[in-house]
Amino acid sequence: MSSYERRVAGKRLPRIDGIGKVTGKHVYAADFALPGMLFGKILRSSEAHARIRRLDVARALALPGVRTVLGAGDIPQIRFGTAIKDRTMFAQGEVRFRGEAIAAVAATSLEVAEAAVRAIEVEYEPLPAVFDPEEALLPGAPLVHAGWSDYQALPVFDREGNISGRSAIGDGDLEAGFAQSYRIYEHRFTTQHVHPGYTEPRAAVASWDGNGDVIVWSNTQLPFDMKNMLAEVLDLPASKVRVIVPGIGGGFGGKLRVGVEHYAAWLARKSRRPVKLITTSEEELTDAYPRQPTIVTLKTGVTRDGRLLARQGRVILDCGAFANSGPATAAIALQVLAGPYRTPHLAFEGIAVYTNKGATGSFRAPAGPMANFAVESQIDLIADDLGIDPLEFRLRNVYREGDKGPAGETLASVSIEECLRRAADSIGWSERKPLGKKGHSRGKGIACSWWLTTGGSSGVYVRINPDGTVTLVSGAVELGSGAITGAAQILAEELGVELAQINATDVDTHVSPYDYGAQGSRTAFSVGNACIAAARDLKRQIGALLAGQWNVPADSIRLEAGSVVSGEKRMSLADVAALSQRSGGGLISHGTAIQPMPVFDPNRVRHHPLPAWTSHSFHAHAVELSVDQVTGEVSIDRYVVAQDVGYAINPTYIEGQIEGGVAQGIGQTLSEEIVYDGGRVLNANLTDYKMPTMMDMPRVECILIEKPSVNGPYGAKGVGEPPCIQPPAAIANAVAAATGVRVQSLPITAEKIALRLAGKAGKDG
C-alpha cells in the first residue's frame, strides 16, 4: 500500500462542501424554516436550588399568538441522560440550577413567545445549594439529587450522593515508590468552565408527519444518538423519530447531546404545527455543555536523576447539576494524567461531582486540557527544582515503543520523542529565556501529551452512478473539520476517481447507515475505513459483473482513472454502473468499520468506561511569548505544534484542525471563563465571555509527523481534538520561564500575573 504514489489521498485538495459555504447557499440548522412554523421559547429558573411552589401559565396562554404552553405536568415524567438518567425536560417540582427549564411556549413569533415566557408566574421556595465541588463532597453537604440512588445509570460507574461517578487507574506499589523517591512534590491546579464557542447557536425545527413520525432538523453531532434519545423522551419507538442534519456551524463536542430538540418536538406535537427553537448567547452560557471545571492534585516522587517513580493524583470534576459526560470525563482524565510517561508506581482517581450549577459536557478532548495543565506544569516545576532541563526531563520519562500503557495495554506507533524534539528544535529550545523588548519578559515553554482515536462503528453507503459520479452516504455529520472530505479522498483513491466526482449527502437517520458520530477525533479515521471497505466490495461487484462478459479472471480487473481495466479490455466506470443498473440494480455497497479494542489488564482499572485507548496519537507544543512587566499581558510571539497524525489525508485541513484547536486552547488559557458567583453566571454574553479574535491569535506553525497507526486508513490517526490539550500547560510554562510567576489556576489572566509580579497575591494568583 505504501509503495505507490497516491493520486487523491494525501493531497491538499479543496473541501467538497466549500462552494455552498462561501456563497451562503449552505443551509445550517439555524437557517432551516418550514411554512407556518411556530417559534419556541423556554422559561428558565431564576433560582439555583429551590422547590417550585406554584407555576401559573394562564396569563401566557391568554396572549394573542400563543399556541401552546408546556410544563412538567403536561408531558410524561421521563428521565434521561448519558451516564445517568438524572435529567428531565422540565424541572419536576424542584430546580437544580439557575437556568434550568421550567416551561416552554410556542407562539406565532419569537417576540410573542418571549412575552409569553415573561408572563408565566413561578413561586420558589429556596433549598440549600452547593456550588463548590469540594464542599459537595463533605459529609452533610446538600444533595443535588436527593433521589440519586433511584436513578438508572450505566453499571460501570461507582456513585454515591453528590458523586456521580468515581474511577481509578493504578499499578505497582505506590507507598514503596514514594519510599524510594529522592524527592516528592505535591501541587494543586484548578481549571475553569469554558464554552465550546460554536458560532452557530443550537437550533432545531420539529414537525410531525402523516405517519405519526416526528422529523427533527437539528445541528446535532450525533444524529443516531439524538434519535434514540428523542424516542425515549417522546415515548415513541425509535423508528418513529427521524433526525436530519442539514448543516452544522461548529460543534466541538458541545452539540453531542440534546439541547433544544426535545422542546421543539414536544411543542410541535402539542401545537400540531412545526416549531423552531434556537438558543441565545445567554442560554448558551448558562445551560449548554461547557467544559467542566476541575481541581487536580498531584503527588509525584522522582529519582535523583529525574525519573518518575511514583505518581498519585486526584481529579475532582464539577459536572454541575446533571452528570451527562462528567463521570466518563473524570475517568478519561486518568489516562491524560498517566501518559505519555512511564511510571512504575501510580494511582489516579477521578471523581465527578454534582453541584447546583449548569450541566457540562464533552468539549473537544474532554479532560485533556485540564489534566495536561496539571501534569505538564508539575513536570516543569520538578525539572527546574532538580536542575534538569524540562525537555530533557520529559525525554528521560516518555513512553517508548512496546511500553505498557496505563491499563497494561501494549503501546505501538509511539512517536512522542520525535514530537518533543521537533517542537523544541523549531522553537529554539536551547535559549529558553531570550531577551525581551523593553518592559517585557520573554520565555519559552513546552508541553506534550497523548490522546485516543475514539472507536465505535461506522457505515457508509456508496453508489457509483451511471454518469460516473459517486454518491457517499455517511451516517457521520461533517462538523466543519473536513473529515468527510478526507473520507471522500480515501474513497476516490480506492475507486480510481477524482475527488470532485464524489458527492456526499446530509445525514438522515431514516436513510443513512448507522455511525457512532462526529466525535472523539474519529470521523475521517472511521468513515475513511468504511469507505475502503465499501470500495473493496464495489470492486468485487464489478469483477463479478465483468469477469464473465470479458472472459477474464475477476482478480485481474482494476479500477484506474475512472475506468475499469483488465489487460486490453477497458470500460468507463460510468458505463459499468449503467450496465449494472440495467442488469442488476446498480453498483451500491454498504461498507462498515470498527476499531478492535486493545487487550488490557482489568486489575489496573476500576469503574472506567474506556479503560484502554485505541489508535493513540502523540503531540508536543512549544511556545515563545512575552509578558508585559507592568500589566501582565501575555503576547504570544511564536506557537509550534508537532503532532503525529499517522498519515496526513489532507494536510490543509489537518493544519486547520491544529490552528483552530490551538485557538480554543489559547482562549481557555488566557481569557475564557464562564464566571459563576454562587449559582449565577456573571458573564452570560459574548461581550464578557472573551474568545480569541483574529488579533489575539498568533500564527501557528504546524509540523505533521506521520508514524502510521495499525488500524487507521493508510495509517492515519485521530487529529481533531488533541490541538487544544497542551496550550494551557505550554503557555503556563513559558510564563513561568519568562517571569518566574507560576500560575496554577486557569485562566492565566493578565491580572493574575500582574498581581503576582507586584507581589500582591497569594501563591496561586
Add this chain to the structure above:
Amino acid sequence: MTRQALDLTINGESHQLAVEPHWSLLHVLRRELGMTGTKENCLEAECGVCTVLLDGKAVNACILLAEQCRGRSIVTIEGLGDPEHLHPLQSAFIEHGAVQCGYCIPAMILTAKSFLDERRGHVPSEAEVREALSGTLCRCTGYQKIVEAVIAAARQLNSWPEEARRAS
C-alpha cells in the same frame, strides 16, 4: 401591528416590504426574505456573523434597524458571486482551506471585501488584515488561513483591470 412600508435595495434588487419599526435588518433578511446567507448568533454585534455591506461598508445587521437602510444599498453574501462565478475572495477562501464549518465565512468575506475595496491597489499586511477582520469570531480555523486567503485575494484583485474590479 404598526408595520410601515419600506423599500430596500438588496444586491441591486428592490424589495417592497412592510416592517415593524423595531425590526433589525437581520430579521428582515432572514425571516422575511429567507436570505439566510447572512447568519445570526449573538444579536449584539459581538460575534460579527451577521455582517453585510451597507453602501459598501461592513456593518452588523443584527443591530441595524431595517428602517435605517431606506434608500441605501445593501449587499449580502448572496449578491457577491454564484457557484459558477465565484468572487476572488470566495475562491481564495476555498483554495486556502479557510473554510471549516463556514458559519462565519459570509461575514469574513464581506468584511474583507469592504476592507480591500477601501484600499485598492494595496496588498495588506497580515497585521492589517487581522485588525480589519477582528470583529468577526471564528471558532474553527484559528484565523490563519483566513488571513492568507484575504491577502491572496488582494493580490488577485489588484491584477484586475479597474472596470472588472468595480463590477465585482
